[in-house]
Amino acid sequence: MSYEAVGKLVDLWMSDPGFRAQVKKDPKAAARKAGIELKGEELDALNSIDWNLPDEQLQTRISKIP
């Protein structure tokens, strides 16, 4: 997979907040509307874009007694 088309998609995503909103709503339609042709694995990769990772800063653990 060359990812050339996906690279264009990322460029657009980075530069245009409106496009970001469209991608969030319907990634495949947003790509089509932007004139970016995706195929095979590239297209499949747009199926589940809304990943919510549990990565976070951990709060200080203060073991205390009243």
Place this chain on the structure above:
Amino acid sequence: MTATTTLVTLTLNAAAFDRLLASNPNLKAALEENAEILRIAKFLKQATPFTALDAAPARRLAARLQRLQAEAGAAIVTEGQAGDACYLLRRGRVEVAAEGRTLAALEAGAVFGEAALLTEAPRNATVRALEPCELLVMRRRDLLEAMGSGTDVGSRMVGLLRLRERPARKPGVVAQERATADHDVIVTLKDPARPAYFRLSRQGWFLWQKLDGRRTLRELTLEFMAAFKVFAPQTVSDVLISLSEAGFLDGGRLRGDILHSLSRASWWQAALIRVRRVMEWRLSLHGLDPVLTRLYRDGVCRLYTRTGQAALAVIAAAGLLVFAAGASSARAALAGHWSNPTLWFILIPAAIAGVLIHESGHAFTVKAFGREVPSGGVGWYWFGPIAFVDTSDMWLAGRGPRIAVSLAGLYAQAILAGLAALACRLLPPASLLAAASWIFALGLYATALFNLNPLLEYDGYYALEDLLERPNLRRRSVRWLARDLPRALRAGRLDGHGAELAYGLLALTYTAAASALAGMLYRMFALGPLSQVLSFRAADALGWAVVAGVAFISLLSLAQELAG
């Protein structure tokens, strides 16, 4: 144009206007300048970071911007040099290059050079005009003024910076990999310099390893896609922003004045921060770890052997049985000593010793698992004074050891209470020391039960969040309830957030119950005596004020979690 009221208009035809301008060069210049400012303001509102600016601030900003012409081939910014301005390309095209590599070509409407404006870092690329260009120069003071206009220009500029930068891992950060109870692999990062901790998923860990300062969000997104078969620029960006905000990325730190301007809180957020500072005040003693390490090695470690633990368990269990069996006779003996001041001279230092033993239980168990205790101390936590030790280093350990450390203080307390109950049994039944031992044991058991309450941020809370593998459970639950519950209700599914729902609802219920209990206790014990000093109406009103105060402080604590 349609007149909506009666009005008088003045007309100036073009010829007369031209004659007026020809005879007043100053007026002509002023009008031309004003027209140019309006054109720049219109242009600004088309550039991404400034689209949210209102007309008046946009005109003010436009008036401040300096105009710059660049010939084809001229370097506008040079890699490695310091800079305090960013550029808006009004006309022409420019090329961005770093380390001899062309990165991008930008066209009219593009903004560049924002990194040096927002951070202390030198220019990270050279930008050269590809054709004659017209630019607008924005200095840091101009940006600060635009940020002060109450719009989100600052955060948009920072967003632009974050999308373009090449994030790098902060040096010296330690990573510890482990499996969770759900058999997921997570990695905990520790920055020993502060210390601070960050939890990464398998995907987050993948990204962390790629943060070498050479890849942009574009490259990271493509590599993420190759590894996980998903197009997720938002996910990648979110992880990078979280790491950056937590201080785990090198460079790119925002300048103090920019940060100050960005973090200007609303009045209620500022009030919450101040209240929290007072309600969660702590006096920390740093440098405890070497002392604890020596004490642990020189003798305390024997308590953590099988024999030592068996002996302690026997004391705790036997003491509890003796305490329960002798409760009625001890209460009778106590009646004779209740008003004896010597009793309190014994109990006050004993209570302090109890607190020390509890905290030592936490601290030495941390040492038993080979982790650090950076600090300990005393302070105030919402409704009363506290003593504490910082056991954050246990974030690097597995779930079992973390739960053990959380409960170790209570266990140490139970052992001490057991010793006190056994002493009470051995001492002459009606003696002052027997009475003091029994009250001491009772106090230890009672505070241990209180400490187990997972709805307050004491030991029971940490044990529960470890048991559920939900770090930051309180904050997570309050936020989920406020932000995601309506969506979950509409969708009719919780998507694995049952723990957040249950904990959040229990926390709210507890707030109501605590307020009601405060009112009840006031009426049982304080209303009568106070009615004799104040009027009944005033004493009654005071009771309601106590209820409102407890509810307010509890809700404030939850609101603080929501606000972050």
